[in-house]
Amino acid sequence: QVQLVESGGGLVQDGGSLRLSCTASGRDFVRDVMGWYRQAPGKQRELVATMTRSGAASYADSVMDRFTISRDIAENRVYLLMSRLKPEDTAVYYCNAHVKIVTIERVTEQDYWGQGTQVTVSS
Numbered sequence: 001q002v003q004l005v006e007s008g009g010g011l012v013q014d015g016g017s018l019r020l021s022c023t024a025s026g027r028d029f030v031r032d033v034m035g036w037y038r039q040a041p042g043k044q045r046e047l048v049a050t051m052t053r054s055g056a057a058s059y060a061d062s063v064m065d066r067f068t069i070s071r072d073i074a075e076n077r078v079y080l081l082m083s084r085l086k087p088e089d090t091a092v093y094y095c096n097a098h099v100k101i102v103t104i105e106r107v108t109e110q111d112y113w114g115q116g117t118q119v120t121v122s123s
Contacts, residue, residue, distance in 0.1 A: 002026035002112050004095045009117030012085055016121070020080040022095030022114055033098045034071060034078040038091035038119075045094070049080060063089075085121045092116040 008020040020036065035050030049059045049069040057069050068081040078095060095114035100107065 004097060004112055004114035006093065006095045006114040006117040009093060009119045011120045011122065014085065014087060014121055014123050016085050017081070017083045018085065018119060020082070020093055020095075020117060020119075022078045024076040024078075024095075024097060024112075027097075027112075029076060029097045029099070030073050032100070035096050035098070036069065036078070036080045037094045037096055038089075039094070039116075040088075040091040043091075048093070050096075050098075051078065082119070085119075087121045087123045089119060090121050091119060093119050 003025050004022055006020060006022045008018060010018060012018050031053050033050050033052050036048040037045050038048050039045040047060055048063055049057060049067055051057045051069045051071050059067060066082065066084045070079045071077065082089065094116045097112040099110045099112070
């Protein structure tokens with residue numbers, strides 16, 4: 001059974017920092033894109049940051065230069081270091097693994113999600 005388990009969320013003041021961790025089990029995601037999404041109350045889930053198997057990172061404009069994504073391939077983990085947090089960063093943060101399998105016959109894509117961890121930034 002594939003599982004993604006997040007940890008590290010909590011309550012922090014405006015301008016503070018938090019580090020989220022996600023540990024994957026049941027499948028090796030070394031070849032896949034892993035990342036973080038978030039969902040604020042009343043809003044759609046949005047992409048925060050992703051990292052490819054080669055280490056290429058991409059970020060949402062709203063978190064650029066404040067958040068840093070990293071991966072520990074050997075431990076099947078992905079991290080999100082969040083600095084200079086703002087109240088608008090308050091959301092449930094979800095770990096994601098995007099699996100893409102290409103064969104001659106077809107391309108298959110599947111997303112795996114964690115249960116989410118709450119991040120609350122107080123003003």
